[in-house]
Amino acid sequence: MLSDPTGSWTPVALSVDLPPGTVVPARTPAGPIALWRSASGRPSASADRCPHRGMRLSHGFVRGETLSCIYHGWSYGAAGNCLRIPAHPGLSPPETIRVATHPVEEAGGVIWVGVGEPATQPPQLAGLVPLRSLQAQAGMAALEAAAGAKADENGLLETTQNSQEIRLLLAFQERDETLIHVLLDGDSSLLERIAVSRAVEALRRKAEAIEAEGSSR
């Protein structure tokens, strides 16, 4: 996670995991969000709570350029303003009826969501390409202990596991849960990708064991 005094960026998902017309739940330091991509490909992040009666917007549906709540169909644009209330089709909703949104940047196959007002752009991961994401039931400390290395200020952790070099982009979820994005050199072969994937799985198991042991004390 990249922080400056006014805000921070969290890598919440990989681009490939958010096709157009879909919405998924995601976590940021500011709380849960509904991460969605419009039909035209634009990613947006809104608070995961419909202002009508509190339903999670991440359970909703994307139609065209809007995100609709699954409960009563209230529809929101990328800027968060409510565009339509199906039970009252004659009303043009005022722009004050809205859901909070967060800035979103997408680069190099990673989707970053901003919390607060970050003054800088998200980090460039030059030459690195995301492979896949996985959840670890382990906090940052357990992961760093398992890796024998620390993540840098961008959340990037480089280490060697099972003689394999691996590069991970970490996102804090909970005290004991971390989202891991596995990164590779752009020109990796299939065999290298498989080796990296296996090494990451091994690292995760190691970190989860450390976490479980720490919490059982």
Added chain:
Amino acid sequence: MTQDAMIDEWYPVGLVSQLDSFGRKTALMGEPIDVASDADGNARVTANGRTLPVCVRYGHVWSSLGQPQKELFAIPEADQPGRRFVDVGVVRVRCSPLRAVENFLDIAHFPFVHTDILGSEPHTEVQNYKVEIREDADEVWATQVKFYQPQAARSASGGITTEYMYRVPAPTCSVLYKTCPPRPGEWDVITLFVQPLAEDLCDVWPWMALFDDESSMTDLIHFQQTIFLQDRSILENQIPRLLPLDPGMEIPTRADLTSVAYRRWLKRHGYTYGAQLVAQ
């Protein structure tokens, strides 16, 4: 558990058809209870050895941790000849028992949650309807509720405008009266009896009294279960989990009138088990 006016109410705790002498362990408002039949075959409910009040009605066993001041509410249609009674069976939901009732009273969600069954786009407008507290029985009633539905009941053969009445006779129970296609002039009765296990956990017991000589019992149960499981996915993903009595973080509209009336009725009675008092 805070002492609350709700302690002296009747709550469903099991099905009559599933009573046995061995007993079934469950809970009521945080207290473990046991539901069994005694040597004479009568329902017996105990909490930690203490015998609780019990009554048997509408296919269910009812009990209370307190002292109910009146009999369980009446549903006269349950005594009408020709009706079929359907025990739908219990569904556990991780939400406040009050949220389960509020959702049952809501119709604006039909086209979105029960798509092509109870409603469909573009027929999403909710016409104004009437809500009152009937002072004699002290119950919430909503009447003249109309909604266009593609397939309103197993017994309906196509889209019709269904008329509804909703009734709240107890804090965690709701009765829905629905126009009945095979018997114009009569109402089908669909109920939700909600057992509060904890403030954010409940067992929901749907029950029905219908005029339908065609559908099999399995189909009737399946239809209602399908609808309720769709509602459960909503109920378990609403924030906050408890039912807000202060709508400061919400935007209720006129279509939400039954929800607002229900919350007003709970507030006036001090029924706060499962309620969120301060908006968050």
Added chain:
Amino acid sequence: MTRQNQDHLFERMTIRGAVDSASFVPWIRRHAAKLGLRQEIRHADAGRIEVEVAGPVELIDMLEMGCSLGPIDVWVETITRTPAAGGTGGQP
């Protein structure tokens, strides 16, 4: 549908009950602001609050729905609405 096509009503909403206006008046202002409704509190005491609002009927209905509950420490007995003369010029 453009804004000009929506009927703008001017109404006076009278809220009666056991209303602690110290908590309720700010609550009403916040709720009206969420609805984008211009409002002006014309009267506020322990038993009655009068609010003038202007806007589409659906939004005034929403204000009524919210106010019929309000914060936990007030009890609203009735809300009546009557057309008000002219514009309110109230603060949003």
